Amino acid sequence: MDAKQKDKLATGILYAIAGIIVxxxxxxxxxxxxxxxxxxxxxxxxxxxxxxxxxxxIGIQLFNSVYLLVLSMLISVPIALGAGIYLxxxxxxxxxTDVVRTxxxxxxxxxxxxxxxxxxxxxxxxxxxxxxxxxGALALTMFNLPLLTRNVEDSLRQVSFAQREAGLAxxxxxxxxxxxxxxxxxxxxxxxxxILGAGRVFGEAAALxxxxxxxxxxxxxxxxxxxxxxxxxxxxxxxxxLAVHIWKINSEGIQPDAAAVSAGASxxxxxxxxxxxxxxxxxxxxxxxxxxxxx
Amino acid sequence: xxxxxxxxxxxxxxxxDFEALTGIDLAFNxxxxxxxxxxxxxxxxxxxxxxxxxxxxxxNVKITGDIELEGxxxxxxxxxxxxxxxxxxxxxxxxxPFPFSIYDNVVYGLRxxxxxxxxxxxxxxxxxxxxxxxxxxxxxxxxxxxLSLSGGQQQRVCIARVLAVRPEVxxxxxxxxxxxxxxSTQIENMLLELRSQYTIILVTHNMHQASRISDKTAFFLQGxxxxxxDTKKMFLNPKEKETEDYLNGRFG
Numbered sequence: 001m002d003a004k005q006k007d008k009l010a011t012g013i014l015y016a017i018a019g020i021i022v023x024x025x026x027x028x029x030x031x032x033x034x035x036x037x038x039x040x041x042x043x044x045x046x047x048x049x050x051x052x053x054x055x056x057x058i059g060i061q062l063f064n065s066v067y068l069l070v071l072s073m074l075i076s077v078p079i080a081l082g083a084g085i086y087l088x089x090x091x092x093x094x095x096x097t098d099v100v101r102t103x104x105x106x107x108x109x110x111x112x113x114x115x116x117x118x119x120x121x122x123x124x125x126x127x128x129x130x131x132x133x134x135x136g137a138l139a140l141t142m143f144n145l146p147l148l149t150r151n152v153e154d155s156l157r158q159v160s161f162a163q164r165e166a167g168l169a170x171x172x173x174x175x176x177x178x179x180x181x182x183x184x185x186x187x188x189x190x191x192x193x194x195i196l197g198a199g200r201v202f203g204e205a206a207a208l209x210x211x212x213x214x215x216x217x218x219x220x221x222x223x224x225x226x227x228x229x230x231x232x233x234x235x236x237x238x239x240x241x242l243a244v245h246i247w248k249i250n251s252e253g254i255q256p257d258a259a260a261v262s263a264g265a266s267x268x269x270x271x272x273x274x275x276x277x278x279x280x281x282x283x284x285x286x287x288x289x290x291x292x293x294x295x
Numbered sequence: 296x297x298x299x300x301x302x303x304x305x306x307x308x309x310x311x312d313f314e315a316l317t318g319i320d321l322a323f324n325x326x327x328x329x330x331x332x333x334x335x336x337x338x339x340x341x342x343x344x345x346x347x348x349x350x351x352x353x354x355n356v357k358i359t360g361d362i363e364l365e366g367x368x369x370x371x372x373x374x375x376x377x378x379x380x381x382x383x384x385x386x387x388x389x390x391x392p393f394p395f396s397i398y399d400n401v402v403y404g405l406r407x408x409x410x411x412x413x414x415x416x417x418x419x420x421x422x423x424x425x426x427x428x429x430x431x432x433x434x435x436x437x438x439x440x441x442l443s444l445s446g447g448q449q450q451r452v453c454i455a456r457v458l459a460v461r462p463e464v465x466x467x468x469x470x471x472x473x474x475x476x477x478x479s480t481q482i483e484n485m486l487l488e489l490r491s492q493y494t495i496i497l498v499t500h501n502m503h504q505a506s507r508i509s510d511k512t513a514f515f516l517q518g519x520x521x522x523x524x525d526t527k528k529m530f531l532n533p534k535e536k537e538t539e540d541y542l543n544g545r546f547g
Contacts, residue, residue, distance in 0.1 A: 092354075160391075162387060162389055163391060164352075165349065166387070166391040166392075166393065166453070166456075167393075168349070168352070169349065169380055169384065169385035169457075170403065170404045170456065170457065171378070171380040171381030172404070172407055173377050176407055180403070181393055184394070185394050
C-alpha cells in the first residue's frame with residue numbers, strides 16, 4: 001500500500017468516525033424531539049405542574065431553570081474571570097499556583113451529586129438558606145467554577161506572547177494590556193466556554209435535588225418584588241428546575257400522563273439549550289466584532 | 296558632536312548562571328540610525344530589549360551596569376517602566392498588529408492615554424500612517440481589520456502605531472527579516488525619512504541593510520561588542536580581525 005492509498009484509508013476512517021458521532025447525536029436529538037414535541041403546547045409551557053392528575057405543565061420549572069441559570073452565571077462568571085486572569089497573567093510558577101491548579105482540577109472532576117450533597121450540608125443547613133434558588137445557584141457555582149476558570153485561563157493563554165509584548169512596548173501597563181489587548185482577542189473562546197458551562201448548568205439535576213429542592217410552589221407572575229415569597233424573583237424560595245422535574249416524574253411521578261410530561265419536558269430542555277447556544281454564539285460574535293472594532 | 300540619547304556602561308546580563316552579555320559600552324546619538332549586527336545568539340537582540348526593559352518579562356534575568364536615557368538611569372528603582380516604554384518604542388521581528396481595525400491599531404496608545412477628541416485622533420492616525428509610508432495604501436480602508444493586510448503592510452502599521460505615541464527612541468528587532476525584499480526596501484526608505492525626528496536603534500541580520508541605512512554600526516560577538524564605529528569606516532576598513540572576517544562572510 002503506498003502513501004496515497006494510506007492517506008485515503010485514514011481519511012475514510014476519520015470521515016466514518018465523524019459520521020458515527022453525527023449520526024448518534026442526530027438520532028438522540030431526533031428521538032427526544034419526535035417523542036416530546038407533540039406534547040408541547042403553549043398551555044404546557046405556561047401552566048404549573050399537577051401532582052395527581054393529567055394535564056400539568058412545566059411553566060414554573062421552566063422559569064426556575066432560567067432564573068437559576070442567570071443567577072449562578074452572575075455569581076460564577078466574575079469569579080471565573082478573575083481567577084482565570086490571575087492564573088494566566090499574574091500567577092508565578094511556584095508551589096502555591098500548583099496547589100491552586102490542582103485544586104481546580106480536582107474540583108472539576110467531582111461528581112455533581114457530591115457537589116449537591118456538599119451544597120446541602122453547607123448552604124442549606126449550615127448557612128440556613130434552606131432549599132432555595134440561592135442554595136442551588138451556589139451549588140451550581142461550585143460545580144461550574146472550575147471548568148469556567150480553566151476555560152478562561154486556557155483562552156487567555158492562546159493569545160500569543162507577541163500581542164502582550166506589543167501592548168507593553170506601546171507603554172500600556174500590564175493591566176491595560178490584559179483588559180484591552182488580551183481579553184478582546186480571547187473573547188470568542190471565553191464565550192464558547194461560558195455557553196458550554198451554561199448548557200451544563202441548565203441540564204444539571206443531581207446537584208440541585210438537595211439544594212434548590214424538588215418542589216415548585218405556585219408563583220405570582222405579577223409580583224416582581226424579590227422579597228415576597230410568591231414572587232418569581234425571590235431567591236429564597238424552593239425551586240424545582242426542569243431537569244429535576246424530569247428526574248422526579250420518572251422516578252416517582254404518579255400523574256396518569258407522566259410519560260408524556262417527561263417527554264415534553266425533555267424536548268423543551270433540549271430546545272432551550274440549543275436556542276441558548278445559538279443566541280450566545282451570535283452575541284459573542286457581535287461583541288467580538290465590537291471590541292475589535294471591525295465595524 | 297551630537298547629543299547622546301542613550302548611554303550604557305559595563306552592562307552585563309545573566310540568564311540564571313549564563314552570562315549572555317559581558318560588559319557592553321555603547322552610546323546612541325540623537326537622530327541617527329545605529330545598527331547592531333552579529334551572528335545568531337551574539338546578544339544583540341537581548342541587548343536591544345534591555346533598552347526599554349522588555350527583559351523584565353523573562354524570569355531569572357539579572358542585569359548589572361548603567362543604562363541611562365537622557366542622563367537618567369532606567370534601571371533605578373523609581374523608574375516608571377510604562378513611561379519609559381512610551382519614550383522608547385519598539386518594533387518586533389514578526390508584525391504583531393492587534394486584531395482591531397487599522398485605525399484603532401494606530402490610535403490605540405493615544406486612546407488609552409486618555410485622548411478622546413476625534414479630530415485629534417484622526418490627525419494623529421493620518422500623520423503616523425504617512426510617516427510610516429503606508430497612508431496611500433490604507434487610507435480607504437482604515438476601518439478594516441489590520442490582520443487583512445500583507446506582512447509588510449502590517450509591519451508598517453505596527454511602526455505607525457509606535458510613531459503615534461511620539462517616542463524619542465525607536466528600537467527595531469530585525470523588523471524586515473520576516474518580509475519580502477520589496478517590503479524591506481519600503482521600510483528601509485521610511486527609516487531614512489524618520490531619522491530626522493527619531494533616534495533609531497536597529498538590530499539586523501542583514502549586513503547590507505546595516506551598510507545601506509545606518510550611521511553607526513556595532514558588531515556583537517558572543518555577548519560583547521567587538522567594534523563600534525561609523526558604518527562607512529567599519530565596512531570599508533574594519534579595525535578588528537573578527538569584524539573583517541564576519542563582514543567578509545568567513546563565519547556567522
